[in-house]
Amino acid sequence: MSTLLKPATERFWKTYLEEEAPDPAKARSWLYEAFKIGTTEEGADDGALLISRGIKTTTSSLLWEYEAAYKPLPKIGSLSIVENGRDEPVCVVKTTQIETKPFRDVDLKFAYDYGEWDRTLKTWRQECWQFYSAQCVELGREASHTMPLVCERFRVIYPR
Template sequence: MSKPVPEQHRHLRTFTFGDSPALAGELLELVIKGVKTATCSTEDESNTSTPGERWVVLDGRGEPRCVIETIEITYRRFNDVDAAFAYDEGEGDRSLAYWRNAHRTYFGRLGRYSENMILMCERFRLIEVFGD
């Protein structure tokens, strides 16, 4: 990493959204703009969080860009994700239909998609954006 994580955040775990540098950058920008305030992952991924935990979010080049804090964790099946959560994920037109199509494709690329899969659904708040 060419930009160091600010001293007060160096103890935090790091996280990158998505599964490619381009997607990581796109989703990170939604977070920084305040549009994306939620994310989800499969229940067995290593990035599981707890309310109150803070993370340094990296961009697609691995550069630290901001800190987020988990405020809520719920577990639900893919088909039980509701329109409010889809909206908070902030992607596309923010509809449940868009969310389902995008996440079916995403989890399919990972070889993990199932309509009954359990997701860790996380809501978070933006704590700090690092300057350039």
């Protein structure tokens, strides 16, 4: 996937390739995206911190978002750059698991590994229901307990 990176993120990525990537050419081809968690600067800062500390190791998105944007799903082995709320790169993560499942099938382990709020399934469902319901409105879809989520597990690979 061809990804346009902001200048600071591009420099960060090049440093990773030069210093850490076991096979830079292969790593280059596995770059999926640079992304932020949440919809606010504060949320992105919090998410980046949780990820960089290894507390947040899962994330989810509506499958319908990918479909609306004609965006392919990440694959196991995909590399992504996590940015904070000021578009500054924080770390590189590697996708270790990717699964599409209904909202209602997200389990306690996934919710705990999400690393946010109080890490309970009940709170994950409340917070994510509110978030995904708003996204469904924007996409012209109806929120339901069967709405498909792309559930991703990842680990930080840079910096170590």
